[in-house]
Ligand SMILES: Cc1ncc(C[n+]2csc(CCOP(=O)(O)OP(=O)(O)O)c2C)c(N)n1
């Protein structure tokens with residue numbers, strides 16, 4: 114049995130990256146993920162890897178672009194404002210089909226916002242915050258052990274599908290400490306993909322000098338008649354395969370729940386306690402936790418909608434994932450939402466209270482009223 | 489029969505897309521000749537910019553990638569740090585290097601990255617239709633300075649070589665021109681030197697090449713060459729700024 118260690122989430126993630134074979138890290142400081150570059154600056158030289166503190170997030174992601182095109186496993190990390198700056202680079206990684214792992218330990222926004230935990234970059238992460246017709250895999254761990262598993266998986270998926278993969282956490286997950294086994298376990302049961310395996314993937318596309326072979330070009334400019342459309346459609350085929358094979362989620366009390374809470378990451382930890390409390394009171398509540406936010410577990414949710422009467426989405430945002438829940442179940446059942454924003458963290462009591470209120474009222478509503486100034 | 493002039497091995501057999509009289513083709517060819525002479529074709533990784541030279545890989549017959557606008561030095565850093573055995577060079581225009589990519593070039597230079605940058609300064613944005621570049625000279629008319637560059641409104645021409653020469657991380661900076669055969673030979677010498685510097689592990693080296701964009705200088709090819717020789721060099725003196 115592997116010994117358990119006590120580390121903070123950010124350090125666990127960094128070490129898991131090293132375990133996964135990451136040998137290049139570039140980043141720019143921003144709270145609440147500073148433990149990642151600090152850890153990497155110490156660890157990379159020990160394992161013969163490269164650490165660079167870049168002059169900006171834009172530079173960091175482009176350094177990762179350069180490292181990745183030589184075949185090395187490469188990663189960058191940041192938090193919300195910095196991730197906005199990385200979007201250009203992520204789009205280029207997608208366009209050049211380069212693997213890379215990007216970590217976002219989300220904080221409050223918009224703008225400089227604050228440094229409190231948040232889940233308000235869901236749209237940006239799952240819709241492709243950069244330009245163009247591309248996707249990135251987005252994985253959302255909910256515990257430090259899962260950070261280990263999903264970090265290793267991220268590198269595997271990035272290499273396997275030659276694309277950027279984002280690990281979406283938040284300030285709490287990055288800062289909290291929990292005992293973990295630094296040994297990737299199998300990925301949670303209910304997933305359509307394969308078990309974690311750290312495959313040795315042959316990279317026959319890297320740039321390392323054209324000795325003994327034809328020169329190669331890695332680029333995203335496709336000017337020929339119909340060339341970009343053909344390329345984008347090939348990307349779509351890849352994305353369809355990922356939607357088929359790499360969906361991951363967890364269901365709690367899926368068989369007999371009348372109401373299903375839906376949440377991911379840190380919020381799902383709170384919802385888990387809520388569900389257990391409600392169960393003790395004899396109420397048939399369950400929880401659905403997407404682990405892959407893209408590909409979103411649409412089919413699983415749709416199937417659940419045949420048995421479950423109501424869905425209650427909880428997020429640390431004003432409601433972003435809730436759109437995907439509605440789309441997945443094609444609005445066949447009522448979907449309620451409760452969220453806290455700008456650093457607010459929903460408590461168990463709040464969630465239970467809101468759950469009751471919304472069900473009593475029988476509708477889905479927002480409580481914030483905005484009065485537009487007269488012009 | 490003795491063959492006295494032929495295509496470098498590092499250069500593809502392609503017809504050019506550059507406008508007649510454009511300097512990019514000359515600089516491309518010099519780079520290929522130097523790569524052949526140093527026998528590093530199988531080790532070289534080139535990085536094309538966003539600008540008219542974006543499709544340099546259509547002419548260069550070695551490994552090439554393409555960076556986002558201005559990010560060439562960051563991409564070069566990533567490549568060189570994990571592949572120190574390769575020869576990594578970036579090719580950048582004045583919009584790419586001296587406007588959108590200013591942070592990337594200054595910091596790569598300041599870290600003393602062991603990379604080579606060929607900086608083609610043609611005093612305009614060619615690819616997007618001849619707008620003002622940071623290096624556009626005062627009074628020069630461009631599509632966004634229709635009355636000429638005005639220092640009050642548009643600021644001053646940015647002198648990249650002089651600026652970079654102040655950084656201790658920089659091992660070599662030289663400004664050259666390609667308006668006549670003598671200057672082309674000098675440019676080649678400088679470009680060879682900055683590749684050699686990398687081979688010898690000397691750190692960051694850059695050659696700024698004053699080049700002509702006849703199309704957006706609004707001149708014939710011949711007149712554009714004269715403009716570089718007479719007007720541009722006045723603003724941008726040739727020479728070695730750091731070694
Ligand atoms: C982020 C971004 N902004 C703007 C552009 C449009 N753009 C393409 S090339 C260019 C400037 C090119 O000028 P320069 O670097 O001087 O090269 P030249 O074409 O003159 O050789 C610009 C602004 C772009 N491709 N990407």
Ligand code: SF4
Pocket residue numbers: 505506507509510511512540610614615700701702703704
């Ligand atoms: S627009 Fe200017 S820089 Fe671009 S190819 Fe034509 S002459 Fe050369």
